[in-house]
Amino acid sequence: MNEPDFAVSAANLTKTFTLEWTRKRLLALDGLDLRVRRGEVFGLLGPNGSGKSTTLKLLLGLIRPTTGQARVFGQEAGSLASRRRLGFLPENPYFPGFLSGREVLNYYGKLADLHGRRLRARVEELLELVSLQPAAGRALKTYSKGMLQRVGLAQALLHDPDLLLLDEPTAGVDPVGSRQIRDLILALKKRGKTIIFSSHLLEQVQEVADRVIILHRGKKIQEGTLDELLSVQGQRQVTVSGLTPELQEQLAAWLQNAGAELIAVTQPKQQLEDYFIRAVSK
Amino acid sequence: MKNSLRHIWVIAGNTFTEAIRQKVLYVLTVFCLIMLGGSSFYTQFDFRGDEFKFMKDLAYAAISVIGLLVALLGAAMLIPAELEKRTIYTLLSKPVRKFEFIVGKYLGLTLLLTLFMALMAGIFMLVMWSHESSLTNDIMATSQGQPTELQLQQINEFRAGAYDPAMWQALTLVWAKLCLVTVISVFFSTLASSTVFIVSCTLFVYLIGHLQSVARDFWLAPESGASWLTTVFLAAISLLIPDFQTFNLIDEIIGGNRVLWLNTRHILLYTGGYTVIALGVSSLLFESREL
Numbered sequence: 001m002n003e004p005d006f007a008v009s010a011a012n013l014t015k016t017f018t019l020e021w022t023r024k025r026l027l028a029l030d031g032l033d034l035r036v037r038r039g040e041v042f043g044l045l046g047p048n049g050s051g052k053s054t055t056l057k058l059l060l061g062l063i064r065p066t067t068g069q070a071r072v073f074g075q076e077a078g079s080l081a082s083r084r085r086l087g088f089l090p091e092n093p094y095f096p097g098f099l100s101g102r103e104v105l106n107y108y109g110k111l112a113d114l115h116g117r118r119l120r121a122r123v124e125e126l127l128e129l130v131s132l133q134p135a136a137g138r139a140l141k142t143y144s145k146g147m148l149q150r151v152g153l154a155q156a157l158l159h160d161p162d163l164l165l166l167d168e169p170t171a172g173v174d175p176v177g178s179r180q181i182r183d184l185i186l187a188l189k190k191r192g193k194t195i196i197f198s199s200h201l202l203e204q205v206q207e208v209a210d211r212v213i214i215l216h217r218g219k220k221i222q223e224g225t226l227d228e229l230l231s232v233q234g235q236r237q238v239t240v241s242g243l244t245p246e247l248q249e250q251l252a253a254w255l256q257n258a259g260a261e262l263i264a265v266t267q268p269k270q271q272l273e274d275y276f277i278r279a280v281s282k
Numbered sequence: 283m284k285n286s287l288r289h290i291w292v293i294a295g296n297t298f299t300e301a302i303r304q305k306v307l308y309v310l311t312v313f314c315l316i317m318l319g320g321s322s323f324y325t326q327f328d329f330r331g332d333e334f335k336f337m338k339d340l341a342y343a344a345i346s347v348i349g350l351l352v353a354l355l356g357a358a359m360l361i362p363a364e365l366e367k368r369t370i371y372t373l374l375s376k377p378v379r380k381f382e383f384i385v386g387k388y389l390g391l392t393l394l395l396t397l398f399m400a401l402m403a404g405i406f407m408l409v410m411w412s413h414e415s416s417l418t419n420d421i422m423a424t425s426q427g428q429p430t431e432l433q434l435q436q437i438n439e440f441r442a443g444a445y446d447p448a449m450w451q452a453l454t455l456v457w458a459k460l461c462l463v464t465v466i467s468v469f470f471s472t473l474a475s476s477t478v479f480i481v482s483c484t485l486f487v488y489l490i491g492h493l494q495s496v497a498r499d500f501w502l503a504p505e506s507g508a509s510w511l512t513t514v515f516l517a518a519i520s521l522l523i524p525d526f527q528t529f530n531l532i533d534e535i536i537g538g539n540r541v542l543w544l545n546t547r548h549i550l551l552y553t554g555g556y557t558v559i560a561l562g563v564s565s566l567l568f569e570s571r572e573l
Contacts, residue, residue, distance in 0.1 A: 060375050063572045080377045088375035094367040096296065098303045110292040111376040113285055155372060165375075 007163050007194035008059060010034040010077075012068035015054050015218075028054040030218040031068070036196055036211075038162075041189050043209035044198040050215040052198035053091060056165050059196075060088055072163060084113075087156030091167040091198075093148055097141035101132050101151050104140060105158065112159040126154040131180070146177035153184065164188065166197035170204055175276050182208055203271075206230075239268055289382040290389060293373075297390025301356055302397070310348050311398065317344035318405050334443030337413065338452075338536050341406045345399070346456055346532075350488075352398055353460040356391040357467035358480035365475050370573060381565035388468050388561055392461055399457045406449075414444035451546050452535040458553040459529045463488060465560045466524070472568040491526035494519060524556050 013032040016025050029051040036042045044052045057063045058070055061078015072082035095104045105123045114122060127133045130150035140148065149169065156164055169185075170178040185195055185208050199205050205212060206226060214222040222229060243251070243265075252262040301307060321340040364370040373383065417440050421433050429437065466487050470480040500508070501516035508516065528549055531541050 057371075057573075060371070062371060062374060080379070083375060083377045086375070088372065090368055090371045090375075093372065094369055095372070096300055096369065098300060099296075107292065107296055108372065108376060111289055111373065111378050113288075113377065115288075152372075156375075159376075 005037060006035050006071075007038045007040070008034060008036040008070070008072055008196065010055075010058075010068065010070040013055070013058060013065050013070055014067045015051075015058060015063065016066045027218050029058070029065075029215075032215075032220055034070075034213070034220075036194060038194050039189065039192050040194055040210050041185060041208050042194070042196045043205040043212035044196065044215060045200065045202065045205060045212050046198075046215035047200060049217075051218040052215060053167055054218075055215070056088070056167050056196070056198060059165060060086075084159070085161055086163040086165060087159070087161040089149075089152045089156045089164070089166045089169055091171060092145075093152035095140050095148065095151060095155075098139060100137050100139055101143070101147075102127065102136040104151060105154055108155040109158045114159060122158060122160075126157055129157075129184070130154045146173045149173050149177065149181070153181065157188075161193075163194045163196070166195065168199055169197055170199065170201060176280060178204065179277055235263065285377075286379065286382055289378050290386040293378075293383060293386025294389035294393060297360060297387050298393045298397075300360060301391065301394045304359070306355060306359075307352065307394075310351055311401070314344050314348040314402060315405055317341070317348075318402065318409055321409060333413075334410070334440070334446075335536070335538065337410065338446075338449065341402075341409070342452060342456065342532065342536055345402045345406070345453075346459075349395065349398060349402075349456060349460045350463060353391070353395060353463040354467055354481050354484055355477075356394060357387065357464055357471050358477045358484070360391070361387055361468065361471035362475045362477055362480070365573065374573070380568045381561075384468065384472065384565045384568055385561055388465060388557075391464050391468070395457065395460050395464065399453060399460075403450075403453050410444040414440045448535045448540070451541060451543065452532050455529055455532045455535075455546060455549060458550055459526065459532075462524055462526070462553050462556060465557045465564075469560050469564045469567075472564045472571065487523055488526060490519060491523050493527075494523045494525045495527045497523075498525070525552075528552065 011033055013029055013034065014027075015029040016027050018025055032051070032055060034055070044055060046052050054063070058065055059072060059077050061076075061083070064078075070077035073085050075082040075085075096107075099107065102123060105126060106119065109119045109123060124133075127136045130153055132147065132150055132154065135143065135147065140151065143151065149172070153166075153169070156166070166185075169181050173181065182204060185197070188195060189208075197205075197209075209226060211225050212223070212229065213220050248265060255262050318341050321337040321344075364373070370383070374380070418437050421429055421437060425433055463484060467480060467484040470483045474480060474483075497516045498520035501513060501520050531545060531549065535541050
């Protein structure tokens with residue numbers, strides 16, 4: 001099966017775990033069909049325990065599917081060839097605390113087959129990209145959660161992979177850090193990278209994802225672009241300025257004569273996050 | 283192949299660095315150093331004539347016991363920690379094979395043991411040298427620099443006791459024994475994530491290993507009269523558990539008996555062979571383990 005148009009494809013992907021003592025079987029993922037195009041930002045949405053992390057683990061080959069199969073750039077998921085082309089940020093990443101930010105990137109860089117001058121240059125480039133250069137020499141155990149998340153992103157990008165798998169990339173990160181991560185995702189998309197990320201923070205998904213699937217109890221319940229899923233059919237929203245109460249009455253009457261209906265008049269509001277970021281960056 | 287070796291080396295280096303930053307290792311090392319340093323002090327308690335043998339006995343006992351703890355705890359703490367803290371997810375998202383992780387971890391721990399043994403051997407030699415110098419200086423002082431024939435003979439005996447080249451042979455065997463314990467600990471850490479379980483199983487194999495030769499002799503005896511169940515059990519012990527009894531040569535060496543280097547080489551080859559097989563089986567088991 002060779003699917004050059006798809007970065008990731010999965011057919012009937014099912015994963016059942018057997019609990020250790022009771023031998024009870026737990027269905028974590030149920031017949032997932034998935035196709036992620038190259039260059040797409042793809043969101044895996046769902047509440048806790050819906051199968052998001054299981055899907056990412058299956059794509060990495062950390063666990064094997066009970067039935068079905070997954071491919072990454074046409075290669076079997078988990079194979080060395082597929083792992084050479086992907087970078088992974090685990091949920092709440094933890095790194096050897098005795099290493100510094102720079103040391104840990106050097107360590108993972110060597111495991112990603114980078115060496116010498118190329119590795120050193122790449123590490124410095126990434127430290128700058130994730131704004132960690134001032135703290136690069138400090139032991140990771142002194143890093144905040146947001147800083148660890150950024151180290152996690154940097155290590156995932158070390159070998160300039162074509163596909164990024166991000167498990168809850170903004171979990172536990174403050175709004176400024178969260179915005180940086182989102183900007184980074186968008187910048188990587190511009191460079192043609194494919195990004196699959198899981199999240200339950202729906203507003204953030206809305207800002208970056210081209211397409212999403214919603215998982216619930218291991219099953220895919222929705223799939224589509226955000227426009228397809230979120231647009232209210234048959235309605236349009238218009239933002240105007242200078243709308244006095246008299247004008248509003250006239251507008252409502254005019255619309256009614258024209259066969260349309262004025263459903264709501266509301267005051268546009270800023271997003272709290274935008275407001276917060278502007279406030280703290282002053 | 284080249285990449286595999288490079289990955290193994292990188293993981294080994296990281297494991298070594300992580301291990302030498304564990305506080306428990308420092309406590310064990312300091313404890314061992316106190317035992318070694320103290321061995322000279324204990325000779326005051328009337329060991330005339332055998333004091334170097336006493337010092338060697340004490341030093342080898344300290345190195346063996348503390349080394350055993352280092353070997354046991356190294357793998358039992360570091361490999362489960364990778365799983366528990368999920369650092370292994372990041373590691374295996376890179377183009378790294380699971381066997382490279384296992385072999386790298388083992389080599390890192392072996393490097394740690396080698397450093398531990400080198401440090402202990404160095405301190406041990408220093409203690410022996412210091413004690414020998416002190417005794418020799420006493421004789422030279424009492425004889426005002428003109429030792430009698432008998433005193434010269436005594437000095438030569440001290441030197442022979444303190445600088446016995448067979449000590450290197452014994453230290454090499456202790457190192458090999460600890461490497462064997464490490465590989466067993468690595469094997470169990472591919473099956474379970476509990477440090478207590480790994481340490482208990484490794485200790486169990488270590489103890490059974492001291493009886494392995496008895497089981498083997500009984501299994502191979504032509505007319506043992508054992509039931510098929512007993513035969514299978516004895517065969518399993520003989521084939522799967524390493525023979526720790528073979529390291530009793532260490533006691534022979536410390537006891538002053540000459541042991542051929544050829545025998546030591548055989549034991550090293552046996553240790554190497556068992557290690558390669560155990561690492562192979564561990565890698566296969568770890569390959570099939572879901573993370």
